[in-house]
Amino acid sequence: MKKKTNDKIVPKLLKGLTGILFAVSTFFILPGLLYAEEPGPVMPQEQVFLDPSQVEAAKKQLEDDAAGKSGPRTKNVEVVSGDRVIADVKVVEQDNKTKAPATDTVSETKKTEDSNKATGLPAKVGTEKPVPAMKQEGKETKTETVQPQKPVQEKAETSKTAEAKVTQPDTKPGVTAAENKNETATSQAQPVLQHKPVRLSRFGVAKEFTTHNTTVGAVLQEMAVNLDGRTVYPPLETKITDGLVIHVLARKSFLSKEEVEVPFGTKVIEDPELEFGTKKVEKEGVKGKDLVIYENITRPGREQKIELDRRRIANPVNEIVRKGVAQSVLTPNGYVKYKKVIYGEATAYTWGGGASGTTSIGLWPKRGIVAVDPRQIPYYTKLYIPGYGMAIAGDTGGAIVGNRIDLFMDSLYECYQWGRRDVEIYILE
Known part of the structure; x- marks a missing residue:
């Protein structure tokens, strides 16, 4: 009874294992075989850093890598020695029964580097020599040269x-x-072309305009002016300048020239060492000269001269005079001679501030009236007080004693502004 049961169980287990293996192969192995990607023709760029002593080993490694892959493929390889890139080549591998002779590519690259050092070119500048085919077993490796960088x-x-x-x-x-x-x-x-302002005067009428012509004759020709029997000033060949006045004279008019004297000026130097009012000529003046151009108009019964132009031919020289200002003071009216100077104290007063009616000598109070001590400064004496101006002694007061004076002001505000000051009192002649 037990033997029959075992005979039935074994076939069922085998059948179950077969189903599991089929399922695994269907979902995992078969899709990988159907959708497996073929190896791409282009491989990522690799950099091989070589030392001069490892050149042969690098060459052999490249040959082994190319021989181990089936089917054509392309490979970018940068060969670097130390910190310099010797060459950047693209290697294409193909199956071929014929074998190309092997060439030492690295030797060519090394020669290129040596030539670069000799010519002084940058380290990354390579030559345009193609890398020959490398010998492989059952395969031929073709090389394509990558254009090197241009020298600086x-x-x-x-x-x-x-x-x-x-x-x-x-x-x-x-x-x-x-x-x-x-x-x-x-x-x-x-x-x-520059347009310049010009003025044309003829028949007593002046016309202003601008022109690009360069001479007086060209301007008159452009304006179509009739010059038959007429005189033109300035002459026709004169160059045009800004503001030039062109005169076209009448047929019975003519030009004349005359030199006219120019008076000289006088320069006055105030000399405090000279007696007041004294004048001394230090340098004589010289008259100048002007050349005047006239238009002479002849009419029945009379002649008329009109000035057309004036030119300075000699400049005048000024006369220098020294003027004595000894014992004088500079006032708004110029230097004024004085008899003496009194140093005193000045205050101010006005209407309503202690003043009413007329002054002590019967004058109407106004600016320029000064209250003084008649024993020091007599009435009607002409005075000059710096900061106040010209004045006359025309009043007095109980507090005005000695060298103290009181100045009349037009307003109480001016009195406050003046206050009390020490001043110089010039007694004028």
Whole structure:
């Protein structure tokens, strides 16, 4: 009974294991086989840093890597020695029955580096020599050269060439270089016409306008002025200047010239060492001269001269005079001689501040009236007080004793502004 049961269980277990294996192969192994990606033709770039003593080992490693892969593929390889990139090559591997002779690629690269050092080019600048095919078993490796970077010197020459092309003037075919140069200079130096203000006077009427002509004759020709039997001033060949006045005279008028004297000026130097009022000529003056151009108009019964132009031909020289100002004081009216100076104290008064009616000698109070001590300064004496001005002694007061004076002001505000001051009192002649 037990033997029959075992015979039935074994086939069922085998059948179950077979189903499990089929399911595993269906969901995991078969999709991988169906959708497996073929190896790409381009491999990522690799950098091989070589020491001069490892050149042969690197070459052999490249050959082994190329021989171990099936099917064509492309590979970018940068060969670096120390801190310099010797070459950047693209390697294409193909199956081929014929074997190309092997060439020492690294030796060529090393020669390139040596030549770069000799010429002084940058370390990353390579040569354009193609890397020959490498010998593989059953495969041929083709190499393609990557264009190296251009030297800095070549870039500088290119920029200089571009600048030369920009600065080089355009030339016309069939024309000599000198003619092209002259034509270019003429086109660049074209003059800009400047309009200048001019005034034209004729028949007693003046007209103002602007013109770009350069001479008086060209202006009159443009204005279509009839010059038959007429005189023009200034002459026709005169250059045009700003504000030039052109006179066209009548037929019976003519020009005349005359030299006219110009009076000289007088320069006065105030000398405190000279007696007041004394004058002394230090340098004589010289008269100047002007050349005057007249238009002479002749009419029945009379002649008339009209000044057209005046030119200075000799400048006058001023006369220098010294004027004595000894014992004088500078006032708003100039230097005034005084008899003596009294140093005293000055106060101020006005209407309503102790003043009423007329002064002690019957004068009406106003600015310029000063109260004094008649024993020191007599009435009606002319005075000059700096800061106050010209005055006259015309009043007195009980508190005005000695060298004290009281100045009349027009307002109480002015009295407060003046206050009490020490002043110089000039007794004038």
